[in-house]
Amino acid sequence: MTDNSMRLDRWLWAARFFKTRALASAAIAGGKAHVNGTRAKSAKQLKVGDALRVRIGPYEWLVTVRALSERRGPPKEAQLLYDESSEGRAARERLAEAHRIAPTPTYEGKGRPTKKDRRKLELL
Secondary structure (H helix, E strand, C coil): CCCCCEEHHHHHHHCCCCCCHHHHHHHHHCCCEEECCEECCCCCEECCCCEEEEEECCEEEEEEECCCCCCCCCHHHHHHHEEECHHHHHHHHHHHHHHHHCCCCCCCCCCCCCHHHHHHHHHC
């Protein structure tokens, strides 16, 4: 590895997008990370200036790599590793607001079947 590049899964871990490198690798293998518009593998070498699109759950992060770090530091340091695009942040905040105001699904069933109900089900 050269000094000016770093593995994608290590960078995502160091930038605190994922809690472990294994989770980062699994997300990358599942197609949740794109580098410069193309789907990437875990061993993809990142450089400063690369554009990343990372999907975590329903949210999508559009970031540009600003720095590389070999270690995982506190969240304040991790935020210095990337610049988030304003349109990506706005879209993520709109989606978060939509989730916040959406009604929560409620269960409308009658609950657990009684012993009598289970016996009727067994006869069918």
